[in-house]
Amino acid sequence: MMDRKKKRLLSPLLERTLDALKGQRSMQTLENYHSSINKVKEFVGDGWEHLTVEDITRGWTDRFTTWLESHHGDKPQTVDFYLRTFRAVYGHALALSSEGTDGKPFSGHHTGGSFPAKRALRKEEVQRLLSPSLRQTLPENQREALDVLLFIFYARGMVFKDVYGLTHRMVTDRHIRYLRSKTGVPIDVEVVPELEEIMKRYHREDSPFVFPFLHEARIYCIEAADGDKNRVESLVRDIIDRGAWPSDDHQRLRDIGFVHETADSYRRTDSRDFIVGELERTLHNGRAGRLLEAYHDFHRSREKDTGNRVLTAIQTGQGVLLFDDTGRGLERAESYLQYNADNFFSPIHRNTDKLGVYYFSTDNARLVEKARECGSMFTPDDRCRFIPARAEFLRADILRGCKPAVECDMSPDLARYREMLKTFKLMENETPFNIGILDRLCRTGNLDEMPENRNFRHFCSFSSLHSQMNHSFLSSQADTLLGSSMRQAVSDTARRILQNEYDVRGYELLTPDTRRRREKKPEKTGKRTNIGR
Known part of the structure; x- marks a missing residue:
């Protein structure tokens, strides 16, 4: 006998589930649910729109787990995260549904997290770390570590x-008095003699940092085998594990620059052996050694020469941030522009009509120092992400009389957002893209503005309206009261999503409590300094 039980599509059920959980779960939890659903979308591919609740069986979860492990083989916690969060949101969906499901599709899969062994050092290990004899056996970079x-x-x-x-x-x-980066809580640490000795060891007049070497650019050289260039990370790990390459091998970026600027072009290569060989030859050649020292002196003097430094200033409604003309400075300027693009529709830009980029030279030592200190506003990893709470915005007065080299309209509109990406060659982000589409739908009520691709995550919220408006009867009623009512329904749906799922300027829900909080507590996106008054 044919099974007459109606199958339930999973995608719209999960959409309704997430809507129902708003206000009951934190934004972070909801974001985790979204991440796990997106991972399932990636796993299922083109079959996502047809996936049903009944498809989620023990066999399906086995295949999903195997796929996760193949993509995150060295990160079991990541596999556990996606399994655990999808199991949770799937359970909420079943609770919301009028019917249950047969079996336990997640049974047998460990989703309780892993707990590493206790990692406290033994007394003998601490004594060995403190031993002067250990320091004498270590190369420079390991002594620093x-x-x-x-x-x-x-x-x-x-x-x-x-x-x-x-x-x-x-x-x-x-x-030592500082604000903890994670919580913003002030911390006070007494400087014991051991701390003082370490700080004196690395103190440099030309650097504001306690550990200047952490801010130096170093190149770790490794040669990938032909045909294996997409597996550099695993290749490096394999070579070091086999002892074929010392893990402490590195060259200073400035030394590599010297080699590339002075070596004959017909001999120059990017190999590690060539660079090391040239530097060893320099150490045994009096003239070449003097050239290298002069090269370092030139760059050190250039760092101190504020009169010939070109600064980049980026101005928004929050104020001005300065960046120096070093490679790191330019990288941070680009990262800050990407941050502003990713938050294009955010209320942080409620006072930003235009974003301006300025280039100017100055002999103001305080401005040059501010530009150098911009590093503390960014994460120290390779992603170099902007940290808003650490920003120290300068007043716009410092740019008086200057004209922006580049200027972008920051009106909250999808077209303006895409113009900014094009102007600065930035990456498109899913969140502002979705906000821009929703904003257009809210303004026009026209579903022709909605892209039918996976990048628009709210397609299911409009699928019913889309089907109704494309009905052979309704499609001819666009200019009637019925057509106007349907467009208003589209606009209201887009507005609801913008107000409840995002923080978008122009769509804020101003409740009395929210209004009192905003009047009492300023936005935590950095602070202004008095420079420029």
Whole structure:
């Protein structure tokens, strides 16, 4: 006998589930649910729109788990995260549904997280780390790493991100006073003699940082085998594990620059052997050694020469941030532009009519120092992400008399957003793209503005209206009262999503409590300084 039980599509059920959970779960939890659903979409591919609740069986979860492990084989916690969060949102969906399901599709899959063994050091291990004899056996970069480790130990477990951004201005009256990067809580640490010794060891007049070497550009050289260039990370790990390449091998970026600028073009290569060979030859050649020293002196003097430095200033409604003309400075300027693009529709730009980029030279030492300090506003990893809470915005007065080299209209509109991406060659982000589409739908009520692709995550919210408006009867009633009512329904749906799922300027829900909070507590996106008054 044919099974007459109606199958339930999973996609619209999950959409209704997420809508129902708003207000009951935190935004972070809802974002985790979205991430797990997107991972399932990636796994299912073109079959996502046809996937049903009944398809989620033990066999399906086995295949999903195998697929996750093949994509995140070295990260079991990531596999566990996607399994655990999808199981949770799937359970909520079943609870919302009028019918249950047969079987337990997630049974047998461990989703309780993994707990590593306790990682406290034994007394003998701590004594070995403190032994002067250990330091004498280590190369330079490992001695630096040891000092950072000991600094963290004596500083009561200061996290590395805070160590990276620690400056001498934070050290006063034999105390280190700083704001914890993760929580913003003020921390006060007494400077014990061991801490003082480490800080003196690395103190440099030309750097504001306690550990200047953490901010130096270094190149770690590795040669990938032919045909294996897409597996550099695993290749590096494999070579080091086999002992074929010392893990502490590195060259300073400035030394590599010297080699490339002075070596004969017909001999020059990018190989590690060539670079190391040229530097060794330099050490044994008096003239070449003097040239290398002069090369370093030139760059050190250029760093101190504020009169010939070109600064980049980026101005928004929040104020001005400065960036120097080093490679790191330019990378951070680009990252800050990407941050503004990713938050194009955010209320942080409620006072931003235009974003301006300026280039100017100055002999103002305080401005040059501010540009150098921009590094503390970005994460120290390769992604170099902007940290709004650490931003110190300058007043617009410093740009008086200057004209922007580039200017972008920051009106909250999808077309303006795409113009900004094109102007600065930035990456498109899913969130502002979705907000821009929803904004157009809200303004026009015209579903022709809605793209039918996976990048628009709210397609299911409009699928019913889309089907009705494309009905042979309704399609001819566009200019009637019925057509106007349907467009209003589209607009209202888009507005509801914008107000409840996003933080968009122009769509804020101003309840009395929200209004009182905004009047009492300013937005935490950095602070302004008095420079420029």
